[in-house]
Amino acid sequence: MGEAEEVNVMLNSLSILGIVFALVLFLIAFSAIILYIAFRVKEALREEGKRGVTVVKVAFLIGTLFLAGGGLYFFGRVITQTPISTVTPTPTATPKPTTTPLPSPTPTPSLPLPTITETPTPSETEKPRLTLTVTYPSRVRIRSKFTVTFTIINPTETTVHDVTIHLSMLLEQFSVESSSHKLVGNVIEVGEAPPGTIICQLNLISPTKPTKAHETVTLTYREMSKPITQEIEIAVTGKP
Structure with missing residues (x-):
């Protein structure tokens, strides 16, 4: 305050x-005035009759009441019209608590996930494979020339190494005139077989007497899982 x-x-x-x-x-x-007036009236009317005194007393009392009421009314109006100052307490501002902003979290950069590259195992790696087709005449005359063709196909994308064709009885019964690839003993050395087709030709001369030759042609190479074989049979006919 x-x-x-x-x-x-x-x-x-x-x-x-x-x-x-x-x-x-x-x-x-007011009381003093009333008492003085009452005393004077009483003295003046002392000699008059009893009835007249009573009337005067009643009139005096009524007038006194009116005067007292008027005085009280006057002072009541004065009191009610007098402004009484009321003290209005001034509200005290309550200080607001200071809010400290929390620091925003710094975003953590996402780390790239490592890329896992699966290395194929040897069993999952495609193994090179070859196919062998032998073309030959099934019947020839004595002392005649003919050709045996070996067709090797590599369908994969890998080059095959140390490719060889093995013969046995065929070279013992027939004479070799020429070969498109190197011939060592009864083995035709083809060498490398890239993707695609390789044709190997063997030119032979039939014997001088009738016979029937049976041969098992075997194809081998370094990356093979098992050899490739093919059966051939050539009959030699005619008179010596």
């Missing part, structure tokens, strides 16, 4: 005390 509010309270208190004091003085003065 400030000094101005304390001064207002003191002024209001003094105003109320002043009004009460004035009211008390008014009542005292």
Whole structure:
């Protein structure tokens, strides 16, 4: 509460005390006047009859009541019209708590996931494979020339190494005239077989007497899982 509010309270208190004091003085003065008038009236009417005295007393009391009522009404209006200052407390602003903003989390950069490359095992790796086709005449005349053709096909994308064709009885019964590839003993050395087709030709001469030759042609190479074989049979006919 400030000094101005304390001064207002003191002024209001003094105003109320002043009004009460004035009211008390008014009542005292009014009572004295009433008593004086009553005394004078009583003296003046002492000699008159009893009835007249009674009427005067009643009129005097009624007038006294009207005067007292008027005085009280006057002081009541004065009191009600006098403003009484009320002290309105000034609201004290409550300080708001200071909110400290939380730091935003720093985004963590996403790390790239490692790429896993599967290395195929030897069993999963495609093994090179070859196919063999032998073309020959099934019947020839004695002392005649003919050709046996070996067709090798590599369908894969891998080059095959150390390719050889093995013969046995055929070279013992027939004479070799020429060969498209190197012939060592009864083995035709083809060498490497890249993707595609290789044709190997063997030119032979039939014997001088009739016979029947049976041969097992075997194809081998370094990367093979098992040899490739093919059966052939050639009949030699005619008179010596």
